[in-house]
Amino acid sequence: MADAALRLTTLAEELLGVPLPVRLRAWDGSEAGPAGGPVLIVRERRALRRLLWKPGELGLARAWVAGEIDVEGDLYDVLDRLAEFIWERPEETRGALEAVRDPKLRAAAGALLRLAGPFPPPAPPAEEVRRRSGALHTRRRDRQAISHHYDVGNDFYELVLGPSMVYSCAYWTEGGTLEEAQRDKLDLIARKLDLKEGDRLLDVGCGWGSMAIHAAREYGARVVGITLSREQAVHARKRIAEEGLADRIEIRVQDYRDVKDGPYDAISSIGMAEHVGEVRYRGYADTLYALLRPGGRLLNHQISRRPAPDEDAYEIDEFIDAYVFPDGELAPMGRTLATLEDAGFEVRDVEAIREHYALTLRRWVANLESRWAEAVRMVSPGRARVWRLYMAASAVSFERNRIGVNQFLAVKTPEGGTSGVALRPRVWNESLQR
Known part of the structure; x- marks a missing residue:
């Protein structure tokens, strides 16, 4: 042949x-x-x-x-x-x-x-998530989904993400490095939240602690970070101790639905809401609204998909669901905004940063490819190939405007209507110009 x-x-x-x-x-x-x-x-x-x-x-x-x-x-x-x-x-x-x-x-x-050749095909690769049963987005199923993606080894994530250990879209300027762009993203969020000395910040889906550390070290905030990944929590606590910030930051292995110690002055949710799902999203918005004090702010940083006629509001990607983020669902940005408003928030600013994520993903792919043999030893050949394809395909999807990423600044505006947001809110960008 x-x-x-x-x-x-x-x-x-x-x-x-x-x-x-x-x-x-x-x-x-x-x-x-x-x-x-x-x-x-x-x-x-x-x-x-x-x-x-x-x-x-x-x-x-x-x-x-x-x-x-x-x-x-x-x-x-x-x-x-x-x-x-x-x-x-x-x-x-x-x-x-x-x-x-x-x-x-x-x-x-x-x-x-x-x-x-002869059918049937071979069994799916071992890296594929096996068929799940039961209701979507229960606490148990969400813990399993998060563990599948995040508990593959902190060393592997550091290889891909670099020293910042920030696993979300960076905020780029011309000629900047990945580390600078991730620092600028964290600072942009802190400024949008108007963090001040002594403010209580809840970081939902805190990852390896980067936002919590930045908020405590640079703005004097007192931070509670929550994650469902035990490996992330161990790494975050180690970093916090090394920074001497253990008295300002608490890291919990906890579901957002179980946080009961509000009110908080501010809440950051960075790249977490994609895991919430359609059946829970209104409850997620209601929970965060209830945890904020009157006048408190939410910064919700979330991937979206382009709307299409005659489609369900939320969409599951077959490859992503089977190999990367089980049960992850993307919604158009309009659906997210409407749900936040339905929960009582006043959405004061939406910033679309789609192109920034394509740049971020290309840097992560370059990190992985430059240390490919080491990455394969850390996980498996199949897992490394999953990551290379997922990140490269995602970069192309952002570049082709199939998906986007948006930052929603929302306020729990008190009775009387005083939001506390500046008349010209985009001043938070001024400190990022070099």
């Missing part, structure tokens, strides 16, 4: 109705498709079985994690070229790959099935 690449390209183009945008190299060493660009390598025939069994994003992800497909050249370029088939018209792609049911394309589909 010395022409597998040509046969595969021909069959795929017949089924999809358009030319393939990348060059293919098949398991027999043959190549076909446009020259001069990156090459998608199909190392094993069973990769086709995975794709035919689970058309679209999940089948491709399983083959990637298993090492059955790879890329020679620019991974971002490949993902950008394939975006139309993976994300932007997935129903058409899925329908074409399931064309065994369509008599008009039965011959091409049958040939592709024969090329793929």
